[in-house]
Amino acid sequence: MRHTALRSVRALRTTAPRRLASSSSSPAGDNAAAAAQKKAQDALGAASAAAVRAGEFARSALGPLGARFSGLLGSYQQPVRYNFRPQSLGAVFGTYGTLWGRARSVTYWRQVVASGEWARLGVYAVEAYGIFKIGEIVGRRSLVGYNVQ
Known part of the structure; x- marks a missing residue:
């Protein structure tokens, strides 16, 4: 019985590791990942452009009222504008990468x-x-x- 256990352990050690479909590094998988990343960047660009257009429309529609509201914000005007501006994916990943690196x-x-x-x-x-x-x-x-x- 001991020999069969040793043989099965040796067989496990000598067999090549099996690759799962999700971990393959085939060109088709790389192309799909690149296409998904491109699609995400395009969606981010479209959302950013829509936000800019909405801001311009609100500014033109509100006219003097928008200028008055902007004046009421005072020193908070810059942080509010910053928070409503969409961030790039690189900046988001960089920030969370820094946080994860510090946590570890x-x-x-x-x-x-x-x-x-x-x-x-x-x-x-x-x-x-x-x-x-x-x-x-x-x-x-x-x-x-x-x-x-």
Whole structure:
């Protein structure tokens, strides 16, 4: 019995790893990925152009009222415009790549603890959790649980 177990272990070690269809690196798979990425970039470009056109229409339709509203924003005008501007995919992936790299880095966490920045990160975490919970309450339309009818 021991010999059959050893033989099966040796057979497993000597066989080549099987590639699954999702992990193939065939040219057809590369072309499909490139086509999907191109399609996503085209959709982002179309959405960006539509947002610009909508902004121009709102500016022209509102006329002096739009200028008045813009004046009421004061120093918040630039951040509001920045937040409504669509971001490029490269910027989004770069930002999340940086966040993921920091989350995995032991030296980053040591620096956070040594500098006392952990308190600020804790406040951010509590804020994010609170916003999430408020969104759940609004979505359920009930403070506790779902209304059973």
